[in-house]
Amino acid sequence: MDIRIEKTTSPKVHPDPNTLGFGEVFTDHMFMMDYSKKEGWHDAKIVPYGDLVLSPAACVFHYGAEVFEGMKAYRTPDGDVQLFRPMENIRRLNNSAERLCLPQIDEDLALEVLTKFVEIEKDWVPAKKGTSLYLRPFLIATDAKLGLHAIDEAKYVIIASPVGSYYKEGINPVKIMIETEDVRAVRGGTGYAKCGGNYAASNRAAAKAEEKGFSQVLWLDGVERKYIEEVGAMNVMFKIDGKVKTPKLIGSVLPGITRKSCIDLMKSEGQDVEETFITVDEVIDALKAGKLEEAWGCGTAAVVSPIGLLSYEGVDYVINDGKIGELTQHLYDELTGIQWGEKEDKFGWTLKV
């Protein structure tokens, strides 16, 4: 497909790499492509970053027909720019879209437009240690009809934001509250899809946890509040008595690419990893018996985030003296090493742009 390119005539001043936050400043351009049932995907273009014009009746505003992705472009020591397992994000975008009845995007086309966009914005990939260019592809239904109906029109957009290191003052283990009322997702619902609605459903518990001084909540299953699913917007892993356990992908858990990479990495190194059902009781019992060695969340933004404390039914349990564990640190070093091109990519996970 032809991608029309319209370069900005007023390039922005790049922000100071020392003060970068997360998703606050955006690059000069954005990618856009339209879908209609009749024409399929068409009108692909990279244009100056700016507001979208949509009908107030657009389906996305009323019925939440939206899916998104989150990934990063990294600056290597040689000054090159690379992506990490981008095809995984593209496949997940299509799986999410399928769940919400949004149109599919051909995988090769999606990779082509993504790499073209990153190429145009290459100068925006910061070089300072720990920084990257965060990419946010999203797909929305734009039909201007309030009646519930199949989606006929959609828009695919990619925006980009230079982001700072997640860990400005070293990796600090976080305090997590186990949520026993609200649930994020249920089996048969949209838990495995990266859709905005899942986040909207998470807001209340996250706000409550924050008010009580916790960074995030640990989500339990939607039926029995018995099985562990995720932590905040990250997947979760536990090292219990030498063995790593992580919740199985049963439909309510988001299939994280960091999760998958942690599993691949650990297995390649001979570490026992089990994707299984994990009950909250099992974790609390392991904590009481001193057998819960490490716990961490994993996702693109933080890579890994050690859990230093778990609070359940009003009781606080400290993990590993509130310090980062050896395996958590190792996973962080290995994954970031590959992502930023500082370590050999034995798995062929990176793609130079």
Ligand SMILES: *Cc1c(COP(=O)(O)O)cnc(C)c1O
């Ligand atoms: C995006 C996301 C993750 C992490 O996925 P990555 O591909 O590793 O970034 C985990 N849980 C939820 C709910 C998410 O939205």
